[in-house]
């Protein structure tokens with residue numbers, strides 16, 4: 001049953017535009033993600049929420065209060081330093097992407113001196129040298145982790161993302177040795193994120209051949225990457241490195257990642273809000289839990305209305321799948337000539353649909369956490385009622401990238 005009529009009633013007197021999260025759906029998704037990890041092997045690996053896909057401290061703490069969730073995966077060192085103070089309980093903060101920003105690294109060192117547990121990511125000697133020097137200047141030991149490249153390399157085809165150069169156990173061992181040369185650094189763990197499995201939809205409507213090809217590549221990729229990840233972890237252990245964690249996975253790969261015995265924890269974020277870019281996976285379906293509401297402000301011609309705001313387009317390779325989608329009332333379409341606009345979003349109405357100035361239109365966005373960069377608050381809904389309004393990172397005056 002569509003939740004939108006109840007949402008519309010609950011939100012009637014609130015200022016638009018607004019962004020909302022349906023808490024019952026958010027909690028259901030949180031439980032389903034745990035179930036999917038369990039389904040992988042029967043063993044329970046903790047899920048480390050990806051903050052980039054949530055960007056709201058209240059909701060991150062809601063997750064951390066649940067069984068099955070531990071630690072956070074941050075997207076910037078400055079964010080981790082800030083979060084170490086903003087969170088109400090001590091939490092391990094893994095920064096999943098390297099930084100060369102001395103001020104941000106110093107902020108982490110300072111936070112760690114105050115008791116924070118932060119691990120920074122490296123995949124290049126330049127990262128290691130800078131972190132080693134700053135930590136030494138600070139007179140402190142800094143935890144670092146290796147980002148392993150999990151892409152599938154075939155002749156003429158690179159299936160995966162272009163991030164880390166650490167593709168082989170040998171490359172990882174070399175960088176681990178360099179880390180070991182720095183007294184002020186400690187190798188804390190490794191991360192091997194299989195983006196091409198975790199983030200790539202494989203059941204997109206009207207793309208049968210492409211879906212089939214992607215599934216074949218995902219299967220091949222899982223065989224390749226799970227062996228390399230396990231071999232790398234074994235090689236590091238053999239060389240005397242003690243790893244506190246081996247992180248892998250994302251929303252789209254939980255079952256497969258959990259099957260890899262070398263992995264000690266999985267990451268997930270997008271599956272909690274479950275935006276449109278996670279609608280079309282062959283092996284799971286989470287509930288759309290977040291979205292936004294625009295007011296109709298104009299009627300440019302019969303069969304059209306125009307809303308205020310709406311240009312919340314997702315990052316990544318540009319394409320129509322990155323646009324928001326009007327959901328309610330049903331029978332609304334974006335115009336190919338204008339899409340979702342910075343200030344104005346026109347909609348074409350199907351026959352029989354009528355909207356008046358002041359009416360709300362519900363949209364879903366494409367990429368989980370990015371919606372929060374456009375709104376100071378998230379309106380929280382539960383059982384058809386507004387139960388709270390909580391700040392996003394932006395609402396707390398924080399913008400990290």
Ligand SMILES: Cc1ncc(COP(=O)(O)O)c(C=O)c1O
Pocket residue numbers: 050053073096193198199249250251252267268269270271368
């Ligand atoms: C390093 C890393 N791990 C895990 C994920 C998965 O996050 P999500 O479940 O939000 O897609 C991502 C997403 O881009 C990532 O960059």
